[in-house]
Amino acid sequence: MVKVCVDWFPKTQGFYMDDRLVLQLEVLLKNIKNDWDFTIIITGQGEVRVGKSLLAMQIACYWSYEIEKRYGKKVPFELKTNFVFEGQQLIKQGNYLGVNFTYPALIFDEAGADLEGRKVMTGSTQLVLDYFRECGQYNMLNILVLPEYFDLPKGIALSRSIFLIDVWYNATDEGIFQRGYYNFYSRRSKKWLYLKGKKDLNYSCVKSDFGTRAGQFYRFYPLDKVEYEKMKQEALKHRESHRRNKFMMQRDACIFLLCKEKYDKDIRGKTIMTQQQLGQRLEQLTGIYIDQRTISDCLRRMGAEQEDFSGESE
DSSP, X not given: OEEEOTTTOTTTTSEEEOHHHHHHHHHHHHHGGGTOOEEEEEEOXXXXXXXXHHHHHHHHHHHHHHHHHHHOOOOOOOHHHHEEOSHHHHXXXXXXXXXXXXXXXXXXXXTHHHHOGGGTTSHHHHHXXXXXXXXXXXXXXXXXXXXXGGGSOHIIIIIIOSEEEEEEEEEOTTOOEEEXXXXXXXXXXXXXXXXXXXXXXXXXXXXXXXXXXXXXXXXXXXXXXXHHHHHHHHHHHHHHHHHHHHXXXXXXXXXXXXXXXXXXXXXXXXXXXXXXHHHHHHHHHHSOOOOHHHHHHHHHHTTOOOGGGSSOOO
């Protein structure tokens, strides 16, 4: 372990980083000036609360410190500037940093919500993938933080990223969980890990490049921990609200289609299923009760409320 960023944190004389990780970052720091762009992936074997974001914060801090020290380039290192939690925010902030600063770092925390492989056909995910294909011109360090490595699309997992850090925790003899451990996979190693381990989510099928001595990091927050957690909670609430709104739109559209296109009228011109009957049928299928008024509101939002759909039928 070596002390880094000593000048930025004189009270603690910096903080400790694993010397092997520092050597890997050294390679990136030497090459970034030659028109390169790098992406690091930090995962947690599918688990949460294991310290992924803290390690990402420490890496971004060290990177920003060294860029200023080596190249005399002042780059920001702030929560609101260098941390993003949503794809649209990533694109906006990435473009801002890339245009206005030289060799900045950007952390995409909770990246799995926009980059999971099963979502590659969604509009928002495609925008993020397009961004990563095009942002190389900015010469940035991008850090993707998400629970599961194997959920990433192949292009990000194999080609776009330079190495993978997979964070995990240990347990003492007394059963107390201890954070602060990780395995390191180079570009070649993470490729084989993805190809061999994806089917069974097996992180043990390929050995870490650090060997039997796992990488370590300590509980040191370069930025305010309380403010970071508040930012993250607000971002997650916003994402959940957006998800609920999207589901409501999908529900309204389904009810509209059922009422207007399938159960509107039979060949005699008479309504086959009333709103109340539709609500009862949906409850039978899903176990979720939807009353007639809710269905009426759905139709109204879709601009389809007609006299025929007052809830009465012959």
